[in-house]
Every structure is written in C-alpha cells, then in structure tokens.
Amino acid sequence: MQRRTGCAEVIRVLQAYLDGETDEVTARRVVAHLDGCHDCGMEADLYREIKKSLARRERPDTRAVERLRGFGESLLHSAPGDGGNRIPGG
DSSP, X not given: OOOOOOHHXXXXXXXHHHTTOSOHHHHHHHHHHHHHOHHHXXXXXXXXXXXXXXXXXXXXXXXXXXXXXXXXHXXXXXXXXXXXXXXXXX
C-alpha cells in the first residue's frame, strides 16, 4: 500500500495546490490525501471559501478564519510521532 502524504505536509502545500502552483506529483499526492482525510478535506474547503470571499472582495466568514487558524496552530503544537500528525477531532 502506498503511503499517503501526511496532514502537516499537505497543509504546507495546500494553498499552492489550490492556486494551481504545485507540480503534478505533488498535486496527485495532495488529491489522494484529501480524498482519504476528512479533516484536511474540510480545511481545503475552508481555504476555498475564504479565497472565494476575497475574490468577491468580501470579508471572509470569521468562523472559517478562526477554524483555519486553530487547525494551523494545532499542527504547530502536535508532538513528533503522534500518529502521523493527525489532528484529533478536527
């Protein structure tokens, strides 16, 4: 079984992926991870919603921004070797 890219690695490249700025191999790894990881898939949806709001020159939903900030901070505070950097309950 091929090992999927971890959550922390996906979050590092997620914005570039959503902007179409990753190479094909990275894009495929991100897609595979997002297909199998509910938490990261939800965060990708939040990024997309914030990006749409900004494109419309509207203020992004405060709850979405706070959730995204919390998700990023939880990645910074996760301990090495804690099960592949998965975010519990996120």
